[in-house]
Amino acid sequence: MTTDISAAVRRSAEGAVIDIEVQPGSSRPGKLSYDEWRKRIKLSVSERAQKGKANEDVLATLAGILDAPETALRILSGLTDRKKSILVSGQEPEAVCKLIEKAMGDRGSKPAPPSRTKAAGK
DSSP: OOOOOGGGGGETTTEEEEEEETTOOOTTTOOOOEEETTTEEEEEEOOOTTTTOOOOOOOOHHHHHHHHOGGGGEEEEHHHSSEEEEEETOHHEEEEEHHHHHHHHHOOSSSOOOOOOOTTTT
């Protein structure tokens, strides 16, 4: 069953706007999931949030997922925050949703397993 992410993608005069929450410095870059409470797509990137590197990684990753040039994507809000709104110029929200949902399925949108604690005596 596919997760309905349409609450995180809306129409604008210039295209589609995606509400995301970034997880910088991840050991699992490209991992996508959907936060139903916050109505945001969670995206993990490997770059740390220093000197705009994570933002560059976010745009490059989304461009790959959406099969769009990086120049078609722009951060509208959240340049220094984990919560961002990204404009995808010239794209319809429905098409963007389908591509993200497909990527979620391809990349495994299931949450990470809980961290393991060391067994006693080891």
